Amino acid sequence: MQADLVAGQPRMSILLLGGFDQFSNSSLRFSPAKCLFIAALLVFCSFPSPGHCIADEQPGFQKLFHLVGIPGLRRDERVDLATNSDGLSFQTKKVKYQVPYARIHQVLLLRADRRYEGRTYAATLATYGIGSLFILKKHHVDTVVLDYVNERGGKMGIVIQMETSQGDQFKNLLNGRGVPIVEPEGISESLSK
Amino acid sequence: MRSVRFLTAVIASAFVLTSFAAAEKKAGKTAEEKYEYVQVNRFDVGQGVDLPADYQLTIIEDLNKELAKIKGMKQVLREGEALPEAQRVLLVTGVVTKYKKGNQATRYLVGFGAGSTVIDAHIKCYDATTKELLFERDVDGKVIMGIMGGKSEGANNGLAKEIAKDIKQKFF
16 A cells, blocks of 8 residues: 555655665664655655646746836836736736736737847956947847726826747737737837837 | 125125015916826827837826926826816827937947937927917937937937926926
8 A cells, every 4th residue: 555655756755665664673663654644745745836736827927028107117127927817917026016908908019129238238348348249139029018098097008028929928818818909010119229 | 894794795685586586486387377287198190200109108108207206296197087176287298290210239339329219299288178278399309328328218208308397397
């Protein structure tokens, strides 16, 4: 019974049980109850955590660039976006801001580019100036323009930037929720050019 | 000794007169032109101006943020919100008349004004109730230089700051 329980477990549990037989006459003695408890603990640890399961069911978008619109956040500050049944939830350590799906009027998805000044600066310092050419390197992102109304009916807006792969995922997610998405063709303008 | 006293007296009286004049001017503004509520409508884009959709929103969000910083401002209302009763509300509208995209890399690597981002707008301020035109002006926001060339969205911020400055001087 014990052997069945721990059959699929790591070597440690087998050693423990083996140890029980081997050292049954020595000073290192394990009671069967203890062995069962340890085996159960190992089996429990091998399952993914419940919290992780929930996170998988509700996809989130990490480290997006906030450009404008979320109260209390600066431009270019990183923000996480979580989705739930009610709406979109923008979160940082300090700020939490929710936009219900029902209030979203339209979402624009634009192709854009970003330049990373920090990396350019570091490269410039490291290479005695030659690294400044790193500024020419563009990083493709998707710009999301969220058009919604507040509780008083006033027009509001949020602009965020995310990786292109995240953009596709975000589009599919909003389509599933019935939020209209507009993708203007031929627009490759960026806030960061 | 007398001349020193005389000079001190002249400076003191000049200071007092200036203070009175400034106070009177402020009091005059309070009586006639002071507003505590502002409603900002989204800016239109002029014909032939290729302003990105995200810029249109960014200008308004930046402007709302700048206006909210003004001392004496009770509330910045959004387009579509109901106006407060028995309160004078200043309505701000605008048209973007020029947009030059610019390039951050050119600003950084070349400099001397090359690659600058420019946004020009014509703003109008009305009394929201009477629809009387109170003020209109051309304003602009530019990014010519900055850290690593300066980000282009600085032009939106510059434009918003200039509009907020004008409104503060005129109505607050």
